[in-house]
Amino acid sequence: MKLVFFGPPGAGKGTIAGKLAADRALPHVSTGELFRTAIKDHTPLGIQITDMMDSGALVPDSLTVEVVRKRLEQDDARGGFVLDGFPRTIPQADALSRTSDLSLVLNLIVGDETLIARLSGRRVCVSCGFNYHIKFLPPKKTDVCDRCQGTLMQRKDDTEVSIRRRLDVYQTQTEPLIEYYRDKGLIADVDGSPPPDDVYAAVLEVLGI
Numbered sequence: 207m208k209l210v211f212f213g214p215p216g217a218g219k220g221t222i223a224g225k226l227a228a229d230r231a232l233p234h235v236s237t238g239e240l241f242r243t244a245i246k247d248h249t250p251l252g253i254q255i256t257d258m259m260d261s262g263a264l265v266p267d268s269l270t271v272e273v274v275r276k277r278l279e280q281d282d283a284r285g286g287f288v289l290d291g292f293p294r295t296i297p298q299a300d301a302l303s304r305t306s307d308l309s310l311v312l313n314l315i316v317g318d319e320t321l322i323a324r325l326s327g328r329r330v331c332v333s334c335g336f337n338y339h340i341k342f343l344p345p346k347k348t349d350v351c352d353r354c355q356g357t358l359m360q361r362k363d364d365t366e367v368s369i370r371r372r373l374d375v376y377q378t379q380t381e382p383l384i385e386y387y388r389d390k391g392l393i394a395d396v397d398g399s400p401p402p403d404d405v406y407a408a409v410l411e412v413l414g415i
């Protein structure tokens with residue numbers, strides 16, 4: 207299976223893609239995570255993209271396509287993958303189509319008010335990267351990861367200003383991909399607004415699993 211999870215910031219791409227990838231033993235390839243790791247490790251790429259990421263702008267296509275190309279060339283991605291956050295522009299989608307025949311693009315649909323509530327309440331473990339939400343998926347102990355006892359922090363791009371920018375960027379640059387993939391018969395719309403377990407069950411149904 208070569209899948210793409212598509213949807214606006216906060217739609218639940220990471221949450222659902224992560225679970226599906228773990229359950230099906232497929233690599234979960236999140237461009238956001240790859241970029242955040244580069245920033246954390248102070249690599250040349252990380253230094254170059256820090257300000258863009260924090261402000262909610264997209265990383266240039268040339269850099270993004272190269273990062274994904276290298277990741278998908280690794281052995282674990284040969285049998286399939288679950289992409290999350292890529293592609294986000296038409297040039298990225300064109301580049302992906304030259305190297306991979308996608309099985310399906312799962313388009314998670316969630317309204318703006320819910321997206322803002324999810325992003326502003328998200329907390330991420332600095333050690334293992336697991337995502338929580340102060341209301342919808344709270345940790346047992348405030349600001350402590352249930353899994354590894356790491357500290358939970360707010361992402362730098364989860365500020366009000368950055369969230370608004372990300373939603374604008376999604377509408378102008380990323381949303382046109384829905385028609386791009388619909389024309390290819392590859393889009394499956396999924397209501398992303400119910401609780402995560404229900405969204406996951408709907409995704410499995412679409413995939414016939």
Ligand code: AP5
Nearest residue numbers: 215216217218219220221237238265291324328339342402
């Ligand atoms: P990225 O990390 O991809 O961020 P995003 O697309 O803005 O998506 P998010 O991670 O914010 O949300 P999500 O849909 O994964 O939701 P999540 O599951 O976390 O990208 C970050 C930045 O990197 C970009 O702004 C850009 O700068 C750069 N970048 C990345 N890819 C790029 C590309 N291809 N090209 C160029 N630049 C790129 O859930 C959110 C919260 O809601 C969590 O707290 C979660 O617990 C909760 N939640 C999830 N599902 C549910 C549910 N069903 N019910 C209730 N709560 C839920």
